[in-house]
Amino acid sequence: MLQRIDYIDALRTLACFLVILTHSAMPTENANDGIYMFFYSFISSPATQIFFAISGALLFPVKRPMKEFYKRRFIKILPPVLIWSIISILIYMLLGNITIEEGLKRLVLMPIRPAISIYWFIYVMIGLYLIGPIISKWLVSATKREIEFFLFLWGINLCMPFLNLIIPNIFSDSGSHYWMLNYFGGYLGYWILGYYLSIYPFYTGCNKKFIWLCTFLIGYIVLILILKLHNIDDQQYTYYLQIGNALMVIWIFTVTKDLSPIFLKLQKPITEIAKYSFGIYLVHILIVRELVWRLFENHHIFVLIKTPLIAITSLILSYILLKILTKLPYSKYIIGI
Numbered sequence: 001m002l003q004r005i006d007y008i009d010a011l012r013t014l015a016c017f018l019v020i021l022t023h024s025a026m027p028t029e030n031a032n033d034g035i036y037m038f039f040y041s042f043i044s045s046p047a048t049q050i051f052f053a054i055s056g057a058l059l060f061p062v063k064r065p066m067k068e069f070y071k072r073r074f075i076k077i078l079p080p081v082l083i084w085s086i087i088s089i090l091i092y093m094l095l096g097n098i099t100i101e102e103g104l105k106r107l108v109l110m111p112i113r114p115a116i117s118i119y120w121f122i123y124v125m126i127g128l129y130l131i132g133p134i135i136s137k138w139l140v141s142a143t144k145r146e147i148e149f150f151l152f153l154w155g156i157n158l159c160m161p162f163l164n165l166i167i168p169n170i171f172s173d174s175g176s177h178y179w180m181l182n183y184f185g186g187y188l189g190y191w192i193l194g195y196y197l198s199i200y201p202f203y204t205g206c207n208k209k210f211i212w213l214c215t216f217l218i219g220y221i222v223l224i225l226i227l228k229l230h231n232i233d234d235q236q237y238t239y240y241l242q243i244g245n246a247l248m249v250i251w252i253f254t255v256t257k258d259l260s261p262i263f264l265k266l267q268k269p270i271t272e273i274a275k276y277s278f279g280i281y282l283v284h285i286l287i288v289r290e291l292v293w294r295l296f297e298n299h300h301i302f303v304l305i306k307t308p309l310i311a312i313t314s315l316i317l318s319y320i321l322l323k324i325l326t327k328l329p330y331s332k333y334i335i336g337i
Contacts, residue, residue, distance in 0.1 A: 006267060007260035009274035011054055014256065016277040017315060018047035020284050023118070024310040025303070026293055036303045038228065045238055046248040048121045049190050053249050055128065056194030061136035073129045077278070080336040081122050084282040085115040091286060118285050124187050131188065139195065147196050153181050154189035158243040161236045185241065190249065202254040210254065217251055220244040273319060279335035280318045287321070288314045 022044035025037045062069050089103045098106075106115040114120050139147070160171045160179075202209050224237060224244070238244065263270065273280070292314045296306060322335045331337075 005058075006270075007257040008054055008057065009267075009271045010256050010260050010263060011050055011253065012274040012277045013270045014252070015047045015050035015054070016273060016280050017311060018044040018050070019281060020288065020314050020318075021308065021311040022047060023285060023288050024292075024314060025307045026296065026310070035228075036307070039304075040307050042224070042238060045240070046245050046252060049187075049240055049245055049249050050252060051121070052125070052128070052187055052190035053194030053197065053253060055125065056191030057198035058194075059132060060191065060195035061139045062133045063136075066133040069133055070129065074126075076332075076336055077122060077125070079333040080279065080282055081119060082110070083334055085110060085119065088116050088286060091290065095290065116285065119282075121281070128188060128191055132191070135188070135192070139192075144200060147192065150184065150192060151189065151196060153184040154192070155243060155246065157181050157185040158189075158241060158246055161239065161242050164236065187241070189246070193246065193249065194253075197250065197253050201257060202250060204255055204258045213247065213251055213254070217244075217247045220247055273315070275337065276319055276322045276335060279322045279325075279337070280315065282336065283321060284314055284318045287318050292317065 021040055025040055064072070086107070089098070089106055092098045093100055093103045109115075114123055157179075163171045202213060204210055220243070227237060236242070288310065292310050295313070296310055299306075301309070325331050325334055326337075328334065
């Protein structure tokens with residue numbers, strides 16, 4: 001079992017809450033609520049990337065034999081994903097959200113696509129687990145400069161969507177198979193970034209690295225606000241694989257690591273949430289959409305307040321459910337501890 005690290009637990013808990021927050025905004029017919037929903041969507045956008053970076057920080061370089069690494073990782077994640085996919089499909093069929101035929105189709109196609117859309121994260125993580133031991137052999141011998149060279153090329157890829165502001169549609173979300181840096185793109189970069197930050201961390205304060213980080217991050221936020229004010233479609237510029245998200249991940253990693261000693265009094269609940277974060281990720285969408293939304297739907301609460309209330313309520317209920325499930329035999333295969 002991996003040793004618990006306080007700042008990693010804090011990061012995992014924060015990422016867990018942000019994932020729930022991004023799914024907590026209820027549909028609304030009030031056009032004025034759009035800006036507030038965008039606000040929560042924007043601040044939550046680095047959530048899954050934080051999880052990727054955490055995995056890189058904890059698992060890289062892989063020191064176990066490849067077979068043993070795969071066995072440990074896949075036994076931990078595959079049974080819970082299968083169980084909660086089946087449970088979710090059954091609940092959606094009972095509620096009439098999907099037909100029996102659609103439910104069966106989702107089950108059959110599970111090996112190649114997630115049965116529940118938000119489980120895309122786990123499928124990407126499985127791919128990263130598969131390549132992890134292979135990349136580790138390079139990381140063990142790589143110098144700091146060589147890792148920075150990889151991250152530099154990855155960063156260029158993350159900047160490419162912004163070319164569309166100059167030449168419309170020149171670069172799609174999926175990039176181009178003929179783009180010479182195509183193989184330096186993708187979510188692997190967040191794993192290597194997490195590893196890099198754990199070995200060569202940034203620090204808050206008046207130092208060159210942190211000042212440049214804050215400057216670029218503020219510039220990115222200003223750009224997104226300008227695009228929003230001019231009603232320019234900003235989806236590709238707030239997407240997971242673009243430079244702004246990477247800057248947010250670095251900033252959150254840095255600040256959380258430096259501030260983690262301040263939250264010592266909260267360390268116990270933080271560690272508890274972190275411990276169950278994978279299970280919470282799996283169950284929260286059912287809790288949010290099929291339970292908590294129904295509790296809040298007849299309450300006319302300002303959306304800026306309602307959304308985090310839904311997220312907090314859902315987080316607590318998800319945690320309680322998982323704690324109850326720990327009483328079952330073989331519960332680790334259900335909650336992913």
